[in-house]
Amino acid sequence: MTCAADYAPQLRARGYRMTPQRMTILHVLHHSGKHLSPVDIYEQARKELHGITETTVYRTLEFLAENGLVRSAHMGNGHLVYEIARHEHHHIKCRNCGSEMEVDHALLAKLYRQLESASGYRLTDSHVTFFGLCPDCQKGE
Amino acid sequence: MTCAADYAPQLRARGYRMTPQRMTILHVLHHSGKHLSPVDIYEQARKELHGITETTVYRTLEFLAENGLVRSAHMGNGHLVYEIARHEHHHIKCRNCGSEMEVDHALLAKLYRQLESASGYRLTDSHVTFFGLCPDCQKGE
């Protein structure tokens, strides 16, 4: 759980607090490494921290995402999933079989710059999901 | 409501049926022109078609999206919104004040081709939301 404690200074610097609930949720995400749903996270977290509630899990995930410690993604079923914030990347997902692959942010860097200069917005999030058909599923159409 | 009836052949060609519920929902989306939540759509639709249920609205929206008559989008709060499928476009939204702007798909066309050749996937959906800070909100940081 020391991995999670490392985040404390980041939070304190912004006037927030590190709590057992936040530690636990960060710990779960850190060691999973993959996208997890709030319910997945709740199930794991309650093993490590008896008494944690679903409400807190939802609120904490939103909080951690706002503060850049985790990233959320829509993987097509209309539900959000979360992962610890590591390298910047995006996803491509097959509408048919659900297979996914990662796309490095470098591939989108130029587009991001174009969008920024065209719109005046500064883009802050880099975790987009593109949908399509994987090579296999393209055959059987 | 004739606008909605125009969609009937598209559905029948695929073995589906046009129903009062589908007509009404298409009618609502067609005349709104903007992104609407399922609840918004339900509230409007029930004025035009007494007795329509929320269940049907959710199922119909998913059905229409699968068949390309409407598009769904995640606008950041974790909830889906829907709109009638017109020109291909994307969105940029401000994380701070919520302001949005549209981005023509032409701006992403090259990226889409790159992603397709790099991944082997054929990208089918073009309705992505990018998040950032609008010009105004960049000042007050």
Next chain:
DNA sequence: TTCCTTATTGCAACTTTTTGCAATAGCATA
């Protein structure tokens, strides 16, 4: 027009996510 197949709907029960509020507990300060 009538009949028949089966796609579609409504209902009810259930799961997931959100919200207001009072109680709790980080952590900065002394």
Next chain:
DNA sequence: TATGCTATTGCAAAAAGTTGCAATAAGGAA
């Protein structure tokens, strides 16, 4: 180490979204 401010949590109730199943009705065929 003790104190106080207020960020954070848990609880309970509500809102949003999903699912199984029996009843209904669209629309092709006769």
